[in-house]
Amino acid sequence: MRQAGRYLPEYREIRAGAGTFLDLCYNPELAAEVTLQPVRRYPLDAAIVFSDILVIPDALGQPVAFKEGVGPVLEAISSENEIADLTTAKQADHLAPVYETLGRVRKSLPDGIALIGFAGAPWTIATYMVEGGGSRDYAATKGWAFRSPKSFQRLISLLEDSIAQHLIAQVKAGAEVLQIFDSWAGMLPDGAFETWCVEPIGRIVDRVKAAAPDVPIIVFPRLAGARYAAFTKMKGIAAVSLDQTMARQWAAATLQPHLVVQGNLDPVYLVGGGTALKEEVKNILDLFGRGPFIFNLGHGVMQTTPPEHVAELCDSVIRWTPASADA
Ligand code: CP3
Numbered sequence: 001m002r003q004a005g006r007y008l009p010e011y012r013e014i015r016a017g018a019g020t021f022l023d024l025c026y027n028p029e030l031a032a033e034v035t036l037q038p039v040r041r042y043p044l045d046a047a048i049v050f051s052d053i054l055v056i057p058d059a060l061g062q063p064v065a066f067k068e069g070v071g072p073v074l075e076a077i078s079s080e081n082e083i084a085d086l087t088t089a090k091q092a093d094h095l096a097p098v099y100e101t102l103g104r105v106r107k108s109l110p111d112g113i114a115l116i117g118f119a120g121a122p123w124t125i126a127t128y129m130v131e132g133g134g135s136r137d138y139a140a141t142k143g144w145a146f147r148s149p150k151s152f153q154r155l156i157s158l159l160e161d162s163i164a165q166h167l168i169a170q171v172k173a174g175a176e177v178l179q180i181f182d183s184w185a186g187m188l189p190d191g192a193f194e195t196w197c198v199e200p201i202g203r204i205v206d207r208v209k210a211a212a213p214d215v216p217i218i219v220f221p222r223l224a225g226a227r228y229a230a231f232t233k234m235k236g237i238a239a240v241s242l243d244q245t246m247a248r249q250w251a252a253a254t255l256q257p258h259l260v261v262q263g264n265l266d267p268v269y270l271v272g273g274g275t276a277l278k279e280e281v282k283n284i285l286d287l288f289g290r291g292p293f294i295f296n297l298g299h300g301v302m303q304t305t306p307p308e309h310v311a312e313l314c315d316s317v318i319r320w321t322p323a324s325a326d327a
Contacts, residue, residue: 034050099173182197219239243264262296
């Protein structure tokens, strides 16, 4: 989860010479290079393609800019009329550089290191499209969804089409695993969570699985708490990615018997490093390490993370054994 990025000096160097953040996402040579940087530095089991969830609105005709110190900025949409201006017609061409990046990375990755493709989920991408960027309360997006569910579903349906096509194209280009990021799933009240997080993801998974039956799919319904359980019943989901607020014992008892779980390390432990990091890694592995588990963070690596702490983390994970859990 954002394993490349600004905490790495070699990323900052390429980023400085690449133009805007999206210029970097659409530059296959440089995007492949920054995808590979963490794999060269650390003994990782997988690489995630360098791109962003917001290439989707950009490809649909709602341009995205990343402003330094602000984050993503879009011209907000608020009605069905504005959805009519958006189309998947040019998406495959617009996103061709991302597919080229995947092909290049796959060629350079050593055997045994998996290549992960990804997309945002409809709800999370819709929040950026409707709020015009990040938000504190998601009031515009939720307001639209609660007030006019039929018209909001038109936006979600467009995103379902777009995201399913994007994920399938990534598999064709070399992605071996897919992850769907629903970063703002936890902002939805019950009921709405089912309608705007679970069901749209379910329809996307059905379409991706019809085209690529063997590709494992990981879902990240961030901050959804006990509602993660909805995904244990969904066909086609191989794994759920736990954010750092998840009740760990509950997840081990309720989710892990049905699915692979990953994640959960608070990225702030990685900023501090040292004994606190080591102990937390052991806590997580002692609980989840005997079941199907992928060690990962609960959210992206923070910019202030000293790169050597990531090496220490990898070392602690590799050294852990079930026997040390019993000691
Ligand atoms: O590890 C990788 O290399 C994977 C690439 C990746 C990025 N973003 C690159 C990125 C992935 C998987 C994402 C996912 C993403 N992007 C999510 C879902 C996961 C999450 O964090 O909840 C979301 C919500 C976004 C949208 C996004 N992209 C925001 C809000 C921002 C700005 C915040 C910030 O940190 O500046 C980004 C920018 C972004 N995406 C960066 C990177 C490396 C930093 C931008 C830079 O280099 O200037």
